[in-house]
Amino acid sequence: MTPFAYSHSFARQRPPLARKAQAMAIATVIALTSMAAAAQAPGAAVPTESAMVRLIQGLVQSGALTKDVGEALLAQAQTEAMAQRQAQRQASAAAPPASALQAQAGDVRVPYVPQTVRDGIRDEVKNEVMAQARSEGWAAPNETPEWAKRIRFEGDLRVRNESRLFSGGNSNEVVNYAAINSGSGYDVNLNTTAGLPPLLNTRQDRKNQWRARARIGLVADISDNTHAGVRLASGSDDNPVSTTQTLGNGLGKKNIWLDQVWLSHRLMDSVTLTGGRFSNPFVTTDMLFSNDLNVDGVALQYSKPLPSNKDLTLFGTIGIIPLEYSSDSFPANSLNKAASENKWLLGLQAGADWKLNERNRVRGALAYYDFKNVSGKVSGPCALYAGAQACDTDWSRPAFMQKGNTLMMLRDIALNPADPANTSQPQYFGLASKFQLLDMNLRWDTKVAGNYGLRLDANYVRNLAYDENKMFQRARGGIVNNYGANASLTPGKADFRSGGNAYMFQATFGKPSPSARGDWNVLAGYKRIEPDSMPDGYNDPSFHQGGTNARGYFLGGSYAIDKNTWLTGRWMSTKEVYGAPYQIDTLQLELNARF
Known part of the structure; x- marks a missing residue:
């Protein structure tokens, strides 16, 4: 899978409040995908992507995510959903049905995001937030300039x-x-x-x-x-x-x-x-x-x-x-x-x-x-x-x-x-x-x-x-x-x-x-x-x-x-x-x- 990438130079140009909102939005998506990955097991039913799509579209409309970042997230969600469905079909053909693996009422299925991708997103958001903190002086308030x-x-x-x-x-x-x-x-x-x-x-x-x-x-x-x-x-x-x-x-x-x-x-x-x-x-x-x-x-x-x-x-x-x-x-x-x-x-x-x-x-x-x-x-x-x-x-x-x-x-x-x-x-x-x-x-x-x-x-x-x-x-x-x-x-x-x-x-x-x-x-x-x-x-x-x-x-x-x-x-x-x-x-x- 190819991890998504958003425009870092564009993010630096956004006002501080917009950057904070964007960081919050991305963190929310990461959290949801992490929960989905933890809950998901091989052989589970093919998840619906409508909840994730609606979430991302809502964030784009509210301005918390820029359009290009939202489209990248939507593309990745759809790609991973298709890959997951293919993997489930292959697993179903190779193994006998098991009632324990069937989807249960109330289960939530979200796409799986690999750990390396999550780590990359986290580090990039962290660097962005720390750069803003240093420029605004609230990361280390007692620190003095070298001179x-x-x-x-x-x-x-x-x-x-x-x-x-x-x-x-x-x-x-x-x-x-x-x-x-x-x-x-x-x-x-x-x-x-x-x-x-x-x-x-x-x-x-x-x-x-x-x-x-x-x-x-x-x-x-x-x-x-x-x-x-x-x-x-x-x-x-x-x-x-x-x-x-x-x-x-x-x-x-x-x-x-x-x-x-x-x-x-x-x-x-x-x-x-x-x-x-x-x-x-x-x-x-x-x-x-x-x-x-x-x-x-x-x-x-x-x-x-x-x-x-x-x-x-x-x-x-x-x-x-x-x-x-x-x-x-x-x-x-x-x-x-x-x-x-x-x-x-x-x-x-x-x-x-x-x-x-x-x-x-x-x-x-x-x-x-x-x-x-x-x-x-x-x-x-x-x-x-x-x-x-x-x-x-x-x-x-x-x-x-x-x-x-x-x-x-x-x-x-x-x-x-x-x-x-x-x-x-x-x-x-x-x-x-x-x-x-x-x-x-x-x-x-x-x-x-x-x-x-x-x-x-x-x-x-x-x-x-x-x-x-x-x-x-x-x-x-x-x-x-x-x-x-x-x-x-x-x-x-x-x-x-x-x-x-x-x-x-x-x-x-x-x-x-x-x-x-x-x-x-x-x-x-x-x-x-x-x-x-x-x-x-x-x-x-x-x-x-x-x-x-x-x-x-x-x-x-x-x-x-x-x-x-x-x-x-x-x-x-x-x-x-x-x-x-x-x-x-x-x-x-x-x-x-x-x-």
Whole structure:
């Protein structure tokens, strides 16, 4: 017998409901034929085909079966009925009549469909229904597309209550040079100035300020070797060291910034190249680089265990980081444009992470950071009185600064010959020192008091380019800060107080990064950051409210109240290293969560 076949391509073109109806109809026919085959025995009376014919014709008329499928079924039913009658005649001629084989009242005779034919129909209907189920998404509702499995989201949230407490004996003459540099300059001529320069608050407490931080990122595994990421973050402004948003402000909406955008490729098993804007690739502490700091540029990172000792891993990083580009159109209103002046950070670090045994692990790293073209430069004679809108070294002022570095005046302002005493002299300020940093980091993780974790961190930074004589030569005598508390009204080099060293110690008892409910830690540490040990624009903005020329201790602790949810408390007591009194105590209470 030849099994019937219906048009599969036509069935695929039918609407989903029609296909379902057709599948139901075919299944009904198969079921009836199967029952008939099971009930039929050799020698039975020749069955009538009228019931089957009427059934098929009814299905065709109702639209449950297409005409071509119905005709195929009718043809097969008739063919098999004729074959069955022929077989019965032959069986009757070869065997004596037997009353047991005679048809009984109520018997139903239907054509026999071979098992192979039934299996073929079943498989074809099954494939059709499963194809429809996959296209409509109801066969496996929890299944996700392959590309979605290569994308993951991650982020963290923090709500903080912060109080800053200032000593009543603090100097109230701490100039806010960052505010000056972001404006049109400050007139240093006492005959023409409009008043005092912008000053920092140093005596009035700021209590119970509510602040929040939110970061959410997407990481895509493009392949086994190539990955990409984008992260958004909160923040009160675009400064590089903090993504914390101060709340309040009349309940106004808060800002969202592009915090990271990067692409990385693994060149070989132990070497990865990353470019864009990404997390700090160097092993550091927040004494030098804030924990919130991201860097721009490219970084090449190496990490590989020693073949002879899998517990000892060597690592290294090379970073090329653009800090600032001068404007293409500087000076804006001049026919003659300045040459390109770009600022860079070139970093090189090497280190090792050694698991000594089950209770002890040591990590050490040595780095060199060269901040290129960041120091200030005195301009050529600048005739602002004659209508000049800028001086040729205005670009050398820092794009972002906190406080602490030694600063110098940048503009050599020409005096109006007609009235030199009353010539306005708006100044910008730049860094007096160069910065070439040697950075040494050491960490020891061990177990004490049974099985409690203890982590000891030490960090030392030395500015190899620190040189007081060169600073005064570069400034041409225009140093404006970092003089001793008892300096004269016209201070000189003898009154100057600065330094090029910084160090930090910290001990953490418990689990350094709480993640499971009940995890906890307590910590204590001390920092001393001399004024020109590092650029003041990139370190922790909480310790002494950011920057350099700061020393003091800090205490803290954390407790996980749930999975990846923990409370943190932190107390910092800081004061100046040199200069006028400036003491700040800071209390921070936080609820943190990550996902």
